[in-house]
Amino acid sequence: MSEALPSPQAGRLTRRDARTLTLAALGGALEFYDFIIFVFFTVVIGHLFFPPDMPEWLQVVQTYGIFAAGYLARPLGGIVMAHFGDLVGRKRMFTFSVFLMAVPTLLIGLMPTYESIGYAAPILLLVMRMAQGAAIGGEAPGAWVFVAEHVPANRVGIACGMLTGGLTAGILLGSLMATAINVIYLPEQVAAFAWRIPFLVGGVFGLIAMYLRRWLDETPVFEAMRSQARIASVLPLKQVLRGHGRAVVMSMMATWMLTAAIVVVILMTPTLMQKLHQIAAADTLIANVAATVTLTISAVVTGAALDRFGPVRVTLVGGLALIAGVYALYLGTAADPSRLLPLYAVVGFCVGVVSIVPYLMVHAFPAAVRFTGLSFSYNVAYAVFGGLTPLAVSMMTAVNPLAPAHYVAAIVVIGIATVLVNALAVPRLAIAEVAAGQPAR
Structure with a gap:
């Protein structure tokens, strides 16, 4: 049996840990802002980047298609960056993902429209959007691995929670x-120039975040692997698929719970x-907005609870609270629409239970393939379930107005079952033990 790699000792977060978490969360927020801001200006972009004589509905459909292309690029981008993250270092890929997001975002803000360059405009927009998708595919997995391998072993929960809160804060910033x-400028001003402002701001701040990440240190776990020549000698993805199938399935099922909560409760519910x-x-x-604020807070609270109470109790309490909350939202609003805001804020807080997902995944894979295992499982599951969920929920809602609540409740039950089965099969391990690839005792 291999000797466990060195890892931070259990204890309090140091000032360096706090700086690492803050910079990582800030970069994650800005990167998710860059990725999501596109969707808020879909109509304007459709008018500007496609022929003016094209029907408006077709402009919108094609613009949404370009937006969706970012999701299709996520798995490939995430797997490629994770591959190099496991071979050459977490920090390099963690910094590169911000760069890969910031540059296309900045270029979208500077890009000429159809009026200037014709069909080259939507083609360039598609290329930029796919680059953004590749970047976002590496950001969340890379950030979770990076902070989990930096902090003391008994602070992995709060680290994952802060990162998750940072990512949801990016959605809030975009909104x-x-x-x-749209409040400051008239519609014609938005179409003329103001639509560019969010992209230019996001690109500039993304480059600043990339510069700040240069000051972060490589994770102690990866440094130990490098010094002891334990870096993966064969293709990391091949190792993941061959030797860690159980961890992949568990991570995908947990990610399904995350997509159900985020896509249905946060993204689809307003419409x-x-x-x-x-x-x-x-x-x-x-x-x-109120729900996203409470979600951001709750993600951090859930992370702290994971360190104190463990994943089983947190998932049971948080999962059941989310089920109760989503039913209260849909039943309560149907009875009295004026209750929407307070009920939405409460269920937003309940969605914070999704912080359990990165916590489980960073413990599921040994350090040599942790980035690849997490990124492959998360991005493939998100692409599949995140893509199918809106269609499935929309079709079911046409038959039953409570279908969104039923769907979330069913997937959360699957998530709870996943955590319970995993807890029985693999006892809770410290990052150091998992890093060494030791079997559960």
Whole structure:
């Protein structure tokens, strides 16, 4: 049996740990902002980057297709960056992912439109969007691995929670920026120039985040592997698929719970509430901002609870709370639409249970293939389940208005079962033990 690699000793977070977590969370927030800001300006971009005589519905469909291309590029980008992250270092890929997101975002803000360069405009937009997708595929897995291998073994939960909170804060920043642009500028000003502002701001701040990440240190776990020549000698993905199938399945099932909570509760609910209960769009968006704020806070709280109480109890309590919360949201709003904001804020807090997902995944794979295993499982599952969920929920909602709640509840039950089965099969291990690839005792 191989000797366990050195890892940070259990204890309090140091000032260096706090700096690492802060910079990582900030970079994650800015990167998710860059990725999500596109969707808030879909209509304007459709008018500007496609022929003016094209029907508006077709412009919107094609623009959403370009937006979706970013999701299709996620698995490939994540796997490639994870491959090099396991071979040459976490820090390099962690910094490169921000660069790969910031540059295309900045270029979108500077890009000429169809009026200037014709069909080259949508083609270039597609290329930039795919580069963004590749970047986001490496960011979340890379960030979770990076901070988990930096902090003391009994602080992995709070590290994953802070990163998850940072990612959701990026969605909030995008929503706030889009709202501000549409409040400050008239529609014709937005179409003329103001739509560029969010992309230019995101690109500049992304480059700043990349520069700040240069000051971070390589993780102690990877440094130990490098010094002891334990870096993967064969293709990391091949090792993951050959020797860690159980961990891959567990990670994918956990990611399914994350996609159900984020896609249905945070991304789809505003539109669903408008259609089901004729609530004004502005009211649903304000409620959505409240839910995203409480989610960001709860992600950190959940992370701290994981360190104190362990994954089983946190998942049971948090999962059941999310099920109760999503039913309260849909039943309560149907009874009285004025309850939307407080109920949405409460269920947003319940969604914070998704911080359990990165916590499970960083413990599921040995250090030599941790980045690759996590990235492959997370990105493939997110591409599949994240892509199918909106279609499935929309079709079911046409038959039953409570279908969104039923769907989330069913997937959360699967998530709880996954955690319980994993806990029985593999006792809770410290990062150091998992890094060495030692079997559970």
